[in-house]
Amino acid sequence: MSQRLAPKHQRLMLLGIALVVLVAAALIAAWGLRNQASYFFLPADLVAKPPAPGQAIRLGGMVQKGSVKTDADGLTIHFLVGDGKARVPVTYSGIVPDLFTEGSGVVAEGKLAPGGTFVADSLLAKHDENYVPREMKDMTEAQKRAAVAETTK
Amino acid sequence: MIAEFGLAALWLAAALAALQLLCGALVLRKDEPEVAAVISEIVRPVAVVQGVLAAVSFLALLVCFGRLDLSVKLVAMNSHTMPLIFQLAATWGNHEGSMLMWVTIMALAGTLIALIERRLPERTLIATLAGQAFVALGFYGFILYSSNPFERLDPPAAEGLGLNPALQDIGLAFHPPMLYLGYVGLSVAFSFAIGALLTRQVTPDFARAMRPWVLGAWICLTLGITAGSYWAYYELGWGGWWFWDPTENASLMPWLAATALLHSVSVLAARDALRTWTIMLGVIAFSMSMVGTFLVRSGILTSVHAFAVDPKRGAFILVLLAIYIGGALTLFAVRAGTVAEGERFAITSREGALVVNNVALSALLGIVLVGTLYPLVTEAYGVKVSVGPPYFTPVSAMFFLPMLVVLAVGPLLRWRRDSLERIQGPLVLFFVVAVAALAGIWFNTSIGFLPLIGMALAAMLAVASFMPARGRSLRRLPLAVWGMMIAHFGVAVGLFGMAADSAFTVEKLVAVREGETVEVGPWRATLKTVEPVAGPNWTALEAGLAVSYDGGPGKLLSPQQREFWAPVQKTSESALLTRWNGQLYTVLGDEADDGRWQLRLWWKPFVTWIWYGGILIGLGGLLSLLGRVGTDLKRRHAQVRIARRKRTAE
Numbered sequence: 001m002s003q004r005l006a007p008k009h010q011r012l013m014l015l016g017i018a019l020v021v022l023v024a025a026a027l028i029a030a031w032g033l034r035n036q037a038s039y040f041f042l043p044a045d046l047v048a049k050p051p052a053p054g055q056a057i058r059l060g061g062m063v064q065k066g067s068v069k070t071d072a073d074g075l076t077i078h079f080l081v082g083d084g085k086a087r088v089p090v091t092y093s094g095i096v097p098d099l100f101t102e103g104s105g106v107v108a109e110g111k112l113a114p115g116g117t118f119v120a121d122s123l124l125a126k127h128d129e130n131y132v133p134r135e136m137k138d139m140t141e142a143q144k145r146a147a148v149a150e151t152t153k
Numbered sequence: 154m155i156a157e158f159g160l161a162a163l164w165l166a167a168a169l170a171a172l173q174l175l176c177g178a179l180v181l182r183k184d185e186p187e188v189a190a191v192i193s194e195i196v197r198p199v200a201v202v203q204g205v206l207a208a209v210s211f212l213a214l215l216v217c218f219g220r221l222d223l224s225v226k227l228v229a230m231n232s233h234t235m236p237l238i239f240q241l242a243a244t245w246g247n248h249e250g251s252m253l254m255w256v257t258i259m260a261l262a263g264t265l266i267a268l269i270e271r272r273l274p275e276r277t278l279i280a281t282l283a284g285q286a287f288v289a290l291g292f293y294g295f296i297l298y299s300s301n302p303f304e305r306l307d308p309p310a311a312e313g314l315g316l317n318p319a320l321q322d323i324g325l326a327f328h329p330p331m332l333y334l335g336y337v338g339l340s341v342a343f344s345f346a347i348g349a350l351l352t353r354q355v356t357p358d359f360a361r362a363m364r365p366w367v368l369g370a371w372i373c374l375t376l377g378i379t380a381g382s383y384w385a386y387y388e389l390g391w392g393g394w395w396f397w398d399p400t401e402n403a404s405l406m407p408w409l410a411a412t413a414l415l416h417s418v419s420v421l422a423a424r425d426a427l428r429t430w431t432i433m434l435g436v437i438a439f440s441m442s443m444v445g446t447f448l449v450r451s452g453i454l455t456s457v458h459a460f461a462v463d464p465k466r467g468a469f470i471l472v473l474l475a476i477y478i479g480g481a482l483t484l485f486a487v488r489a490g491t492v493a494e495g496e497r498f499a500i501t502s503r504e505g506a507l508v509v510n511n512v513a514l515s516a517l518l519g520i521v522l523v524g525t526l527y528p529l530v531t532e533a534y535g536v537k538v539s540v541g542p543p544y545f546t547p548v549s550a551m552f553f554l555p556m557l558v559v560l561a562v563g564p565l566l567r568w569r570r571d572s573l574e575r576i577q578g579p580l581v582l583f584f585v586v587a588v589a590a591l592a593g594i595w596f597n598t599s600i601g602f603l604p605l606i607g608m609a610l611a612a613m614l615a616v617a618s619f620m621p622a623r624g625r626s627l628r629r630l631p632l633a634v635w636g637m638m639i640a641h642f643g644v645a646v647g648l649f650g651m652a653a654d655s656a657f658t659v660e661k662l663v664a665v666r667e668g669e670t671v672e673v674g675p676w677r678a679t680l681k682t683v684e685p686v687a688g689p690n691w692t693a694l695e696a697g698l699a700v701s702y703d704g705g706p707g708k709l710l711s712p713q714q715r716e717f718w719a720p721v722q723k724t725s726e727s728a729l730l731t732r733w734n735g736q737l738y739t740v741l742g743d744e745a746d747d748g749r750w751q752l753r754l755w756w757k758p759f760v761t762w763i764w765y766g767g768i769l770i771g772l773g774g775l776l777s778l779l780g781r782v783g784t785d786l787k788r789r790h791a792q793v794r795i796a797r798r799k800r801t802a803e
Contacts, residue, residue: 074664074745
């Protein structure tokens with residue numbers, strides 16, 4: 001169809017197609033990222049501005065000391081995740097990661113249930129003793145200690 | 154002594170790289186032809202020796218690790234008495250060692266170019282080797298200035314600190330070197346692109362010279378990513394095969410760019426079109442592997458694969474990044490206008506389809522890049538975000554799935570100019586297969602939208618990938634065409650595996666006593682025993698799990714919970730049973746109260762097809778490479794014969 005097009009026109013046309021697709025990609029990416037802005041929550045954010053129930057989010061914080069309880073089924077655990085300002089109850093069914101312990105950092109992926117409990121599908125604990133979830137690495141040592149100490153009175 | 158010897162070799166290699174760059178620059182200035190002729194003679198030998206010295210240095214480090222020389226700081230920090238294979242693999246399981254491996258592979262690639270490359274015009278070759286030296290020099294500087302792998306420890310340590318248990322796995326001996334071969338192979342494409350820009354010789358011959366290097370790098374990247382995905386799948390014990398972790402993205406981005414480059418370089422070689430575009434992709438592909446290195450090695454993000462690194466190093470890599478990418482893009486901006494555009498073609502033609510493929514791959518690359526960098530950007534403004542699968546999966550599918558239609562149709566189109574009417578038959582066939590698959594799956598199962606579309610397109614692509622062979626003698630089909638068909642079929646196989654895994658996986662999480670039985674999908678699993686066992690550098694609790702498929706004969710699986718001594722760490726070792734139609738994945742958890750054990754079982758139909766697909770894609774690339782090299786050799790032979798006959802005739 002376009003064999004008779006001058007080379008200049010053909011290049012312009014290809015450039016046009018490429019631009020349209022790349023702009024579309026940029027728009028779609030921006031649209032996707034707008035939703036991501038409300039993807040990661042600290043406990044304080046979650047309490048202040050709860051997301052719609054059923055929306056997939058990540059919750060990051062410290063596992064509060066003494067808060068981990070196991071159900072009779074041996075599989076479901078309940079614990080509190082805090083950031084020194086607020087605490088959120090979390091429920092998780094499954095095998096916990098090897099480095100999941102009270103008093104250390106955790107990122108839980110899941111959804112907020114209507115009652116205000118966070119139901120986690122998966123727990124991302126640190127992979128080694130030096131690992132802190134990157135979203136939380138700004139918490140100062142004092143904040144972390146406060147976050148952990150809060151529930152151990 | 155060996156450590157000092159390795160360090161000396163590394164310094165010498167760096168000095169030779171500087172010499173190589175200097176000589177290249179002198180030759181390219183060309184104001185004194187006689188001097189230039191003399192200097193150009195030295196560039197090749199220097200490149201060869203530089204590669205050998207880098208290899209010697211890397212071998213020295215391997216020996217230090219193999220002998221567990223605890224007076225070398227790096228060995229003491231990263232190793233321990235372990236099986237020899239892991240002691241050796243520990244060499245590149247850390248920042249310094251992996252950077253040395255990177256620069257060694259890069260230098261050896263230079264050696265190889267200097268020894269075998271005969272297609273390129275002499276000046277372009279010298280410019281290429283100079284470019285290669287320029288990039289390598291930055292990395293030599295980086296290693297010698299801030300990451301000396303041979304630093305001594307005085308007094309020597311009594312025992313090493315050990316290797317992260319997650320890395321004590323045979324998968325780790327294989328997949329990082331593969332990825333590095335890929336990353337560094339792209340540096341060759343980068344140097345070629347720079348060389349061609351400098352000498353203004355962007356020709357089909359240049360593309361034919363560049364193609365094997367791109368193919369080789371792309372094969373290694375493909376296999377490296379496939380192996381890495383399988384490693385993460387069985388070693389991390391969470392049953393997932395892709396996480397959109399920044400470090401995974403760091404390997405995916407160069408692959409996307411390399412895939413685009415591979416296709417555009419073919420257009421340039423066959424039809425002398427897409428000249429500037431190919432050069433730009435050459436620059437971008439290597440830039441992406443540099444960006445990946447920066448993300449993983451700078452300590453700017455944390456993940457399993459990222460080693461804790463100090464900010465000084467991050468800054469250094471960032472500066473290198475700015476020099477190479479910025480420099481290359483500037484050169485490109487200055488010179489691109491002088492590279493005359495090549496042949497014309499219609500939109501409905503092989504070239505047209507390849508352009509669409511290139512644009513879609515670039516869009517995918519952009520989407521992954523934006524998603525990976527976005528959290529870093531917002532963090533600079535104090536906003537913490539985390540970008541995960543809810544962004545990457547649907548957004549990338551929007552571009553990936555339509556691209557598959559072009560992938561099916563493109564290879565049937567003729568070069569230059571074609572019409573869709575001519576290939577009406579196959580098009581109708583594709584449509585029928587896709588719709589039939591869609592309907593068949595829709596009525597028999599209730600699966601999500603993306604897996605449904607994925608499976609239907611996979612079925613269509615499986616049929617389409619072998620279409621280019623129709624009406625041709627299979628035996629006389631060139632290897633390169635076989636390669637293309639098998640690689641495209643591999644995409645269909647892999648896509649089917651991904652869709653099936655996300656659609657049909659069944660999961661069971663239970664706490665059982667010894668003797669109790671669990672059902673998951675068609676499987677029955679009975680926990681027979683849980684017993685302590687010991688390995689070379691760990692102890693474990695091991696479950697004896699008798700499993701049978703659909704009432705068939707029983708087999709025994711032994712998932713473990715391991716405790717390593719150095720460093721002290723627990724890991725879960727999953728146990729897998731593979732059938733042609735899927736995999737049973739079992740993990741042993743903690744002891745619940747009153748003698749019950751946590752067990753997690755997954756039945757993952759067709760999950761292995763994901764990696765079979767990756768292997769097929771790599772195999773297709775390999776066939777293509779063999780075919781191209783084969784025809785090259787034949788052509789060269791023929792030319793030599795003709796020349797000889799002419800001479801005898803005279």
